Structures are given as structure tokens and as C-alpha cells.
Amino acid sequence: MSEIKDKTKKMEVSRRDFIKTGALVTTAAVVGGCGISKEEFLQQHFKELTQEDVKNIKKRLETEYEKEFGKKFSVSFKEPIPQTLFGYGLDISRCIGCRRCVYACVDENNLSIDPQIHWIQVLEMEKSKGVNFHHANLHYDREKVPDDDHFYLPVACQQCENPPCVKACPVEATWKEKDGIVVVDYNWCIGCRNCMAACPYGARHFNWKKPSYIDPKTKKKSELNEDTHYLGNRPRPQGIVDKCTFCVQRTREGKYPACVEICPVGARKFGNLLDPDSEISYILKNKRVLILKEELNTQPKFFYFYAT
Amino acid sequence: MTIIRFLKESFKTVLKGNKWYYSWLALLFVLILWGGSGYISQLMNGLGETNMKDPVSWAFYIGNFTFMVGVAAAAIMLVIPAYVYNWKPIKEVVIFGELLAISAVIMALLFVLVDIGNPIKMWHMIPFIGKLNLPNSLLAWDSIVLNLYFILNLTIVSYLLYTYFKKKEYNKKFLVPLMLLSIPMAVSIHTVTAFLYNGLAARPFWNSALLAPKFLASAFCSGPAVLLILFQILRKTTSFKIKDEALFKIAELMAYAMFINLFFFASEVFKEVYSNTEHLVHFKYLFIGIGDNKDIVLYAWTSVIFSFIAFLLFLIPKTRTNFITLNIGAVLIYIGVYIEKGIALLTPGFTPDVLGQIYVYRPSMVEIQTTVMIFSIGFLVFTLLTKVAVAIIFEDLNIEALEKKRKKV
Amino acid sequence: MMKNYNKYTVILVSLIGFIFFVTSLNSSSETKEQKKTEPIKKKQKKAIEHIQVPPPPFSEDIFPCSECHEDMEVNKEKRILEDAHADLIGEEIVLKHDEENRWCLDCHDAKNRDKLHLADGRLVDFKESYRLCGQCHGPKLRDWKKGVHGKRTGSWNGQKKYLLCANCHNPHSPKFKKLKPMPAPVKLRSK
Numbered sequence: 058m059s060e061i062k063d064k065t066k067k068m069e070v071s072r073r074d075f076i077k078t079g080a081l082v083t084t085a086a087v088v089g090g091c092g093i094s095k096e097e098f099l100q101q102h103f104k105e106l107t108q109e110d111v112k113n114i115k116k117r118l119e120t121e122y123e124k125e126f127g128k129k130f131s132v133s134f135k136e137p138i139p140q141t142l143f144g145y146g147l148d149i150s151r152c153i154g155c156r157r158c159v160y161a162c163v164d165e166n167n168l169s170i171d172p173q174i175h176w177i178q179v180l181e182m183e184k185s186k187g188v189n190f191h192h193a194n195l196h197y198d199r200e201k202v203p204d205d206d207h208f209y210l211p212v213a214c215q216q217c218e219n220p221p222c223v224k225a226c227p228v229e230a231t232w233k234e235k236d237g238i239v240v241v242d243y244n245w246c247i248g249c250r251n252c253m254a255a256c257p258y259g260a261r262h263f264n265w266k267k268p269s270y271i272d273p274k275t276k277k278k279s280e281l282n283e284d285t286h287y288l289g290n291r292p293r294p295q296g297i298v299d300k301c302t303f304c305v306q307r308t309r310e311g312k313y314p315a316c317v318e319i320c321p322v323g324a325r326k327f328g329n330l331l332d333p334d335s336e337i338s339y340i341l342k343n344k345r346v347l348i349l350k351e352e353l354n355t356q357p358k359f360f361y362f363y364a365t
Numbered sequence: 366m367t368i369i370r371f372l373k374e375s376f377k378t379v380l381k382g383n384k385w386y387y388s389w390l391a392l393l394f395v396l397i398l399w400g401g402s403g404y405i406s407q408l409m410n411g412l413g414e415t416n417m418k419d420p421v422s423w424a425f426y427i428g429n430f431t432f433m434v435g436v437a438a439a440a441i442m443l444v445i446p447a448y449v450y451n452w453k454p455i456k457e458v459v460i461f462g463e464l465l466a467i468s469a470v471i472m473a474l475l476f477v478l479v480d481i482g483n484p485i486k487m488w489h490m491i492p493f494i495g496k497l498n499l500p501n502s503l504l505a506w507d508s509i510v511l512n513l514y515f516i517l518n519l520t521i522v523s524y525l526l527y528t529y530f531k532k533k534e535y536n537k538k539f540l541v542p543l544m545l546l547s548i549p550m551a552v553s554i555h556t557v558t559a560f561l562y563n564g565l566a567a568r569p570f571w572n573s574a575l576l577a578p579k580f581l582a583s584a585f586c587s588g589p590a591v592l593l594i595l596f597q598i599l600r601k602t603t604s605f606k607i608k609d610e611a612l613f614k615i616a617e618l619m620a621y622a623m624f625i626n627l628f629f630f631a632s633e634v635f636k637e638v639y640s641n642t643e644h645l646v647h648f649k650y651l652f653i654g655i656g657d658n659k660d661i662v663l664y665a666w667t668s669v670i671f672s673f674i675a676f677l678l679f680l681i682p683k684t685r686t687n688f689i690t691l692n693i694g695a696v697l698i699y700i701g702v703y704i705e706k707g708i709a710l711l712t713p714g715f716t717p718d719v720l721g722q723i724y725v726y727r728p729s730m731v732e733i734q735t736t737v738m739i740f741s742i743g744f745l746v747f748t749l750l751t752k753v754a755v756a757i758i759f760e761d762l763n764i765e766a767l768e769k770k771r772k773k774v
Numbered sequence: 775m776m777k778n779y780n781k782y783t784v785i786l787v788s789l790i791g792f793i794f795f796v797t798s799l800n801s802s803s804e805t806k807e808q809k810k811t812e813p814i815k816k817k818q819k820k821a822i823e824h825i826q827v828p829p830p831p832f833s834e835d836i837f838p839c840s841e842c843h844e845d846m847e848v849n850k851e852k853r854i855l856e857d858a859h860a861d862l863i864g865e866e867i868v869l870k871h872d873e874e875n876r877w878c879l880d881c882h883d884a885k886n887r888d889k890l891h892l893a894d895g896r897l898v899d900f901k902e903s904y905r906l907c908g909q910c911h912g913p914k915l916r917d918w919k920k921g922v923h924g925k926r927t928g929s930w931n932g933q934k935k936y937l938l939c940a941n942c943h944n945p946h947s948p949k950f951k952k953l954k955p956m957p958a959p960v961k962l963r964s965k
């Protein structure tokens with residue numbers, strides 16, 4: 058009898074331990090969630106925000122970022138420009154695979170340096186095999202580019218008209234804007250990564266850790282871009298998905314995306330598909346274009362073309 | 366007031382047991398603590414503690430999730446043969462099936478929870494409060510059917526045990542519809558989970574119409590494998606009675622299910638190999654490896670070979686009715702399906718990735734720890750629930766007996 | 775006929791656009807806000823001028839050419855120059871641009887040393903060298919004018935900045951030199 062009692066006691070001890078651990082785990086969960094504020098925790102879905110909410114969120118984020126990064130940020134909520142549908146053209150016959158765009162994008166969009174996130178992935182492919190991902194090399198490392206036997210295919214978000222990622226998201230944290238840009242509300246994303254499984258272009262990237270802006274090798278700290286958009290390049294929290302937004306913070310102000318500006322060979326073209334006189338409309342009318350994985354019916358607004 | 370009594374007595378029962386029971390619980394607690402320490406570091410530092418990366422963005426956790434959904438579904442689907450063949454201990458079979466289902470669903474849900482990058486925002490998935498993307502997102506559907514399934518089974522089991530406890534007959538009008546509903550629900554959780562993969566046109570490895578049928582077939586193997594062993598244990602340690610014939614019948618059904626599973630598998634292999642399109646590359650990665658990346662090949666073949674051996678063991682009457690070969694078969698099936706629905710389903714779907722690049726994934730220590738934690742929690746839940754159920758059904762734990770005891774004192 | 779018609783519309787529309795632009799400067803900020811939400815009007819758009827950003831890429835101290843060449847006698851005989859301008863720019867100009875058929879004075883004008891000339895003899899300023907290039911590279915010139923060949927920066931719906939052919943292509947050797955690529959992304963490995 059007493060033996061049983063002893064055991065019961067032991068059991069109770071381990072039960073208490075269990076409860077304690079449980080409490081610890083819960084606390085850790087809250088802290089692990091970066092100790093987010095009540096306002097952030099309760100923030101509503103982007104499409105349900107009132108003007109007042111927007112003002113408060115803008116203020117909250119700007120203060121938060123200033124505190125964290127020691128400089129003034131502006132977080133824009135600028136809406137799509139009416140009568141605008143963005144399209145992108147990339148001249149495969151021009152691209153030399155120099156990866157300038159990759160790093161211009163990193164700088165412009167405050168992408169995490171460690172762990173490394175690249176929204177643009179430049180693939181090297183054999184000229185004799187054509188556009189074929191199974192012979193593509195993302196990690197080509199050459200003294201000089203372009204290589205004579207290879208061509209280069211940079212891939213980022215294709216801004217599909219029929220985006221499978223948007224369909225996949227269980228909480229509507231990602232959607233297609235009126236100007237055709239597929240955006241993510243980083244404050245609404247739960248980090249389930251269903252969109253990443255759904256994307257046929259590897260365009261969605263997860264913040265596996267809190268983004269760090271210090272190069273792990275050189276220890277060099279990179280300067281953040283303080284001109285941000287809520288749905289674009291503002292500093293991201295840990296555990297959410299981000300993606301190319303056609304530089305929404307720039308393009309909604311009329312500027313070209315950063316990758317267009319940097320490209321040394323002018324292979325990158327950008328404009329309004331609804332404007333018959335835009336560069337992109339000219340390309341669609343006069344050049345042969347190809348879209349990636351057209352059999353999936355994603356209807357990309359990213360067009361690869363051969364100008365020559 | 367009986368309900369408080371019921372809960373109190375259940376609680377008491379859970380605390381009582383022999384030394385084997387206590388050591389089992391102690392082992393589970395140790396494993397939970399060890400695994401929990403890994404999970405805490407993941408919570409602190411993010412999913413970067415796992416070996417998942419952008420190219421392989423779902424892996425060990427979601428593999429385990431899928432397997433557990435299968436177990437949960439099959440545990441209930443076993444109710445069908447129990448009815449069809451009119452097994453004697455039908456109520457018992459149903460109850461233990463339900464208990465297994467509940468534990469498996471809890472594990473499945475936990476595997477999703479630990480895979481979420483931003484768990485604090487999980488409330489966005491609560492219908493009406495958050496913003497569930499219906500009818501578009503299969504993940505939204507999956508969360509709904511899994512939670513409904515959980516609630517449904519919990520209701521059935523608690524109601525059944527509670528009426529036993531009260532020594533009353535259960536209300537057929539209430540219970541039978543729920544029990545009948547649980548069967549299509551069981552099919553639906555596994556089907557929706559299959560559709561979650563199946564609907565992804567970006568991933569040809571999963572984008573096969575055979576996926577959902579294959580899921581069901583393999584679940585019909587793995588779920589009963591667990592129950593087969595469980596029933597034997599219960600029969601030895603409690604007054605639970607089930608005829609050998611019933612167990613052999615389960616094994617026979619598993620043989621048919623395994624045959625269908627293997628047939629589906631062969632059909633898929635034929636289609637991929639013969640047509641030899643670029644989609645073959647995922648099967649290549651799984652069964653041959655690409656270049657030096659052969660990590661997963663051993664597991665893939667283990668799964669196929671184990672499944673095939675188990676199929677033969679369960680098909681041949683002599684080995685099916687021998688408890689040694691029967692149990693070997695059950696273990697082989699369990700391992701075979703665990704690999705097939707886990708790592709051998711997930712990583713080849715993501716490797717090579719959509720841009721043809723290869724990242725060789727293998728689970729990190731933190732992932733293994735967290736998985737051990739969830740398995741231990743699942744076993745713990747199942748042990749405790751079974752303890753209460755056994756006491757109520759076989760050990761005369763009910764209101765009348767308790768009153769009698771009290772009067773005696 | 776069609777071409778002329780187009781030219782006139784462009785001029786007309788530009789004029790209207792300019793007036794529109796000037797008046798909009800004077801209007802209050804309120805109406806400006808309103809305009810932002812209106813669709814971009816064709817008239818407005820056509821008025822957008824393209825701006826040439828960098829000047830023609832001359833080597834240091836090399837322009838105007840007349841500074842040295844004015845007093846030199848012109849030898850119009852087609853020949854391969856030795857050490858062409860090596861003293862001035864540190865490296866010899868080697869013609870790798872249809873050199874079998876062409877030489878210096880096919881593009882550079884022999885009389886007006888600070889100008890280029892077209893095939894028909896018309897003089898062209900260095901700032902308009904694209905007219906010269908377009909004589910052979912017609913389709914490229916057409917694409918370039920539309921902003922499809924070559925680099926456009928600035929604004930996709932407003933003022934665009936453009937580069938001359940010679941800003942990217944060395945006119946004497948127009949094929950692009952190879953570049954050192956930026957670092958490859960980190961290779962992912964399981965821990």
C-alpha cells in the first residue's frame with residue numbers, strides 16, 4: 058500500500074514537473090515570437106484596416122524600425138496606380154549572368170544577408186539544351202561571364218495572373234493587387250509555407266531566422282534602405298514568407314525596379330501592359346516571347362524574349 | 366454531478382498502476398523533456414534550427430503529420446469490418462479505434478503546429494475570427510476536417526465511456542449517426558490531406574490522381590498494424606476479449622489493402638518510367654539517387670521491400686495465423702508506411718526543386734527531438750485514455766460499483 | 775504619308791502636353807491629388823521627354839578632335855593605322871567593327887573633325903551618333919528608340935533616361951567585354 062503511495066507521490070512530482078515545463082514552453086513560445094506587442098498580435102487583415110489603423114501601424118512600424126536600426130524609416134501604404142498592370146520583359150539574348158541584379162535587389166529590398174535570401178536566382182543553362190531546369194546551374198562560378206556555351210536565365214516571381222500561391226495560402230495573407238503584383242502581408246502570414254510548395258518558380262522565400270544584415274564572412278554590416286512599402290521591402294520578421302514585389306515601393310512611385318536600373322546590358326524591361334506604347338507592350342507585339350512552365354496555366358506577367 | 370465524479374475517477378485511475386505502467390510513463394516524460402529542449406531552441410531561434418531550407422520547405426514534420434493523419438483515419442475505418450463481420454467486441458474495437466484516432470489526430474495537429482513559422486499568429490486560422498481562405502486553400506480545408514474529426518471522435522468516446530460509467534445504455538439516436546459520420550470523416554481527412562499535395566501542379570511527384578487512393582490504401586495498412594499489436598497487448602493485460610479469428614481477419618484485410626497499395630505504386634512507377642518524361646527525375650532521386658546524392662535511396666527500398674514482405678506474410682494463411690510472423694508483418698508494415706508517407710513522400714516531391722536544383726535534406730537534431738517529443742505526447746495521451754477506458758469497460762469502474770464500495774465501508 | 779502624319783501628331787501632342795504640364799504646375803495641390811487617381815492620359819504621356827544621361831564617352835582630353843587634327847593634313851587613303859591614338863588614351867584603337875570593309879573616315883568626317891558623317895555625307899554630332907549606327911543596325915535603332923534595345927532608367931511612366939549606343943558599346947570594338955560575375959549564392963547543406 059505504502060509502495061503505491063510512494064509511487065503516486067513520485068508521479069505527482071513528475072506531473073508538477075510536467076506542468077512547469079508546460080508553462081516554460083508556453084512562455085518560451087511568447088518570447089520566441091519576438092515578444093510582439095499586443096497591437097501587432099491583434100492587428101487585423103490588411104484589407105480590413107481602416108484609415109486610422111493604417112496610420113497607427115505606419116507609426117508603430119516606423120518607430121520600431123528606427124529603434125532597431127538607428128535610422129528613420131518611411132513605411133508607405135501607397136495603393137496601385139489606376140489603369141496599370143505591370144509586366145516585365147527579360148531579354149535572354151542579352152543577359153550575361155553577371156548577377157548584378159541579384160545584389161541590387163538584396164540592397165533595395167532589405168533581404169536577409171544571413172541566412173541568405175535572394176529573390177532573383179540566375180540560372181546558367183547550356184545553349185544546346187535550351188530552357189531546361191534539369192540542366193540548370195544556380196551556383197556557376199566563373200572568372201568571367203558570359204560563357205560561350207551557356208546562356209543565362211534569371212528567375213524571380215513571375216507575378217502570375219493565376220497565382221497558385223495565392224490559392225494555397227490558408228489565411229489570405231498573400232494576394233494579387235490591382236496592378237498585378239502578388240504581395241504578402243508579413244504581419245498576417247503564419248509561416249505555413251504552403252505557398253512555397255505551390256509556387257512553380259521557387260519565387261517564395263522563407264525567413265528561417267530573423268533576418269540579419271551582417272555578412273557572416275566579412276562581418277560587414279549592410280546599410281538598410283529606409284524607403285519602404287508595407288507590402289514590399291520593409292524589414293521582415295522571422296518565420297514568414299517574402300517574395301519579389303516588382304519593387305512595389307519604387308514602381309508605384311513611377312520608378313523602375315532596382316534590377317532594371319542596375320542591369321549593365323539593358324536586358325531588363327518593365328512597364329505597363331495596359332499602355333500600348335510602353336516598352337513591355339512593344340515587346341509583346343514585336344518580339345517572340347516565352348513564359349516559364351506555360352503548361353501550368355499560371356499566366357506569368359514576366360516575359361522572356363529574344364530581341365536579337 | 367456524475368460528470369465531476371467521472372472526471373475525478375478517471376483522473377484517479379490514471380495515477381494508479383503497476384510498476385510497468387509507471388516506468389512507461391516515466392520514460393515518456395523523459396523523452397518529452399529531452400525532445401522539448403530541442404523544440405524550445407527552435408521556438409527561440411526559429412525554424413532555422415531545422416534542416417528545412419527554401420528548396421525543401423516541408424520535410425520531416427509534415428511527413429510525420431501525413432503519416433499520423435493516415436493512422437487516425439484508418440483507426441476508424443476499421444470500424445467498417447467490425448460491423449461487416451459482426452465481431453463480438455464491436456464496442457471495444459470501436460472505442461479503442463477512436464482512442465487511437467484521437468491520439469493520432471493530436472499528434473498530427475502538433476506536427477503542423479511545430480512546422481508553423483509564426484505560431485503566435487495561428488489565430489488567423491480560426492474561422493470567423495481569423496481569415497480562413499475557403500474554398501480555395503486545401504490547407505484551410507485540412508485544418509477544418511482535422512479539427513472536426515478530432516471533436517467528433519472525442520465526443521463519441523467521452524459519451525460512450527461516460528454512459529458506461531453511469532451504467533446506462535447509450536442513446537442510439539445520438540450515437541449511431543455520429544459513429545456513421547466518423548467513417549466518411551475518416552476518409553475525408555486523409556483525402557483532403559492527399560489533395561493538399563495532389564493539388565500542387567508545381568510538384569509533379571505529387572500531382573498524380575492516384576495520390577489520394579494510395580493514401581487511403583496505405584493508411585488501411587498502417588492504422589490496423591497499430592491496432593493489431595494493441596489488441597494483443599490489451600488481451601494479455603486486461604480482460605479485453607477478441608477472438609484470434611478477428612485478428613487474422615484484420616491481417617487479411619491488410620493484405621488486400623497492401624496489395625492495392627503496391628499495385629498503385631507499380632502503376633505510378635510504370636507510368637513514370639515508361640513515359641520517361643522529365644518528371645521521372647523525382648523517382649530517380651528516390652530510388653537511385655542523383656549524382657552523389659543517395660541519402661534517401663536506402664529508405665526508399667527499405668519501405669518497398671518491407672511492404673512487400675509484409676504483404677506476403679499477410680497473404681499466406683499459414684504466416685497470417687502465426688502470431689510471430691503476424692507481428693513481424695505488422696512491424697514491417699508500420700515501418701514501410703512510415704517511410705512511404707513520411708520522408709519518402711516529402712523530400713522527392715521537393716528534390717530537385719522547381720528550378721532543377723538539388724538540396725539534400727536530412728532532418729536536424731532539433732527536428733528529431735521535436736518529433737520524439739510529439740510521439741511521446743501522443744503515446745502518453747493514448748496510454749492515459751486507454752487506462753481510463755480499460756478501467757471503465759473491463760475493471761468495473763462505474764458509478765454502481767463505486768456506490769457499493771462506499772456502502773461496504 | 776503615314777510617317778509624316780505621325781510626326782505632326784507627336785509635335786502637336788507634345789505641344790498640348792507641354793501646356794498641360796505648365797498649367798498643372800500652377801494648379802492647387804488638391805487638383806493634383808485628383809489627377810493622380812485618373813488614368814494616365816495619352817496626351818500627358820506623349821509629352822514625356824527622354825533625357826540623355828551621360829555625354830558621349832570620350833576618353834579624357836581627346837575631344838574636340840580638331841584641337842590636334844585641324845592643322846594636320848588629311849590622308850584619305852584607306853589603311854590600317856599603327857598605334858592609333860595610343861599616345862593619347864594609353865591603348866591603341868584597334869578596329870574590330872567590320873574592319874574588312876571600313877576604316878576611320880567612313881564614320882569620322884575628314885573635313886569637320888569634330889563631327890561624324892552619315893553615308894550620304896550629312897554631318898552628325900557625337901551626341902546623335904545613334905543616327906550613324908542605325909544606318910547599318912536598323913532594327914536595333916528601332917528597338918532602341920522604343921526603349922527595348924539598350925538600357926532605360928528613370929521612370930516607367932515618366933521621364934526616361936537613355937544611353938547612347940557608344941555608352942555601352944565601344945564603337946571601334948562593339949562586342950561586350952566579359953565581366954566578373956558577383957558571388958554565387960551560398961550552397962545549401964544539411965547540418
